[in-house]
Amino acid sequence: QQTLDSVLDISRIEAGEMSPRYKRFDLVSQIEDDVEMLRPLADRRGLSLEFHCPQGEFYFWTDVGFLHRIVYNLVENGIKFTEEGTVSVSLEPGDGQFELVVSDTGIGIGEEFLPHLFDKFKQASIGTGRSYDGSGLGMALVKHLTDLMEGSIDVESQPGKGTTFSIVIPEHRHDE
Numbered sequence: 001q002q003t004l005d006s007v008l009d010i011s012r013i014e015a016g017e018m019s020p021r022y023k024r025f026d027l028v029s030q031i032e033d034d035v036e037m038l039r040p041l042a043d044r045r046g047l048s049l050e051f052h053c054p055q056g057e058f059y060f061w062t063d064v065g066f067l068h069r070i071v072y073n074l075v076e077n078g079i080k081f082t083e084e085g086t087v088s089v090s091l092e093p094g095d096g097q098f099e100l101v102v103s104d105t106g107i108g109i110g111e112e113f114l115p116h117l118f119d120k121f122k123q124a125s126i127g128t129g130r131s132y133d134g135s136g137l138g139m140a141l142v143k144h145l146t147d148l149m150e151g152s153i154d155v156e157s158q159p160g161k162g163t164t165f166s167i168v169i170p171e172h173r174h175d176e
Contacts, residue, residue: 020063020149022172027058027067027091027098034071035089042079042087049079053091060098061173066145073138074102074165081163082106096171103164109157117155118143142167 035051042049071089078087085105092099109117118139142165146153149169157163 018148020066020172022061022063024059024061025064027060027062027093028053029057030064030067031071031089031091031100034068035075038072038075038079041076045079045082046084047079047082048086049075050086050088051090052088054093058091058093058098060093061171062169063145063149066149067169070142070145070167071100071102073142074100074167077138078102078104078106078163085162097168098171100167100169101164103162105162108159108161109155109163110159114155114157118153 031053032051035049039049075087075089082104083106087102087104087106090101090103092101143153146167146169149172151167151169154166155163156166
């Protein structure tokens with residue numbers, strides 16, 4: 001179901017039929033809820049799943065649905081590609097923007113694959129002998145959603161040591 005949803009969302013985005021709907025909400029509780037949704041998956045794999053953020057609430061204007069999909073895909077990917085260790089999510093509020101950082105101690109991404117990371121249906125591990133399932137759509141969707149919110153995404157990775165995604169999203173104030 002999630003693969004089908006991702007295919008449909010990417011098709012709608014590419015056709016110009018999907019745009020952000022900004023509202024004001026507490027980023028801290030939203031991201032914490034999204035992380036907690038994936039805790040059972042991390043627990044089953046014996047991984048530590050951490051969420052770091054400033055104390056209290058942080059109200060911000062952005063698209064809650066887009067943010068949910070970004071957090072879910074990045075954290076799920078981190079869990080999927082980490083055999084042992086930690087997947088860490090941190091929220092850094094700023095003036096007129098926030099930074100979301102998702103790090104893992106997983107298999108990492110080779111330098112030769114990094115330029116293709118956000119391409120549809122691409123995975124670093126391909127063929128029938130690959131060790132990890134997936135459609136190769138999650139990162140493409142994350143990139144599309146980030147772009148639609150006029151944000152930026154950066155990735156750093158070392159094979160065998162892990163990957164860190166940093167997303168910066170600017171605030172979009174709108175009257176409700």
